[in-house]
Amino acid sequence: GENVEQHPSTLSVQEGDSAVIKCTYSDSASNYFPWYKQELGKGPQLIIDIRSNVGEKKDQRIAVTLNKTAKHFSLHITETQPEDSAVYFCAASSSSNSGYALNFGKGTSLLVTP
């Protein structure tokens, strides 16, 4: 089955700096790679996603890059703000998963200090 590795597990940056979170996946059949932000006690919130036929996608301060050959994808947050502090999860969908379910990385706890 799919295995998604995520690094780092914790990340602390100063307000205004950039934050980068990286994930690798094992299943070459994976075709959809979303990133979620989860605040304490709440469900995951989709912040950006990318499909396997695209190498990069950007939405204001957030961008995601995908390298299919190397099987890794990254989340980039620029000009970080304290409200960006949360746990971020990467995920991958694959035909090898039941119903194309998402497999999640272990999460990155991001802290943005003023």
Place this chain on the structure above:
Amino acid sequence: GAVVSQHPSWVICKSGTSVKIECRSLDFQATTMFWYRQFPKQSLMLMATSNEGSKATYEQGVEKDKFLINHASLTLSTLTVTSAHPEDSSFYICSGGTGADRGYGYTFGSGTRLTVV
């Protein structure tokens, strides 16, 4: 956008009782509903996948007789934790999928915090 309404948001129950969690897709038809469990400071772990009108497919290690999933309609899926025990205390999250086989359509509910005492 697509919304999945999940209730209750939190529940406390006595050991040995059953608890039902509901997820409703409000403005789309969820052909597939995924159920996840998340322990504190851990990732989301897939418990089961259900398609409307079919039996759920459970992940290895998840007891199907303990976690009953019903997906009787395209807008409603329920998870019933039967004979709950303290070790079942967790955060349960549903996700409605449409066209997941084409790589899109995962809308998450807000989660249910279950505490078994």
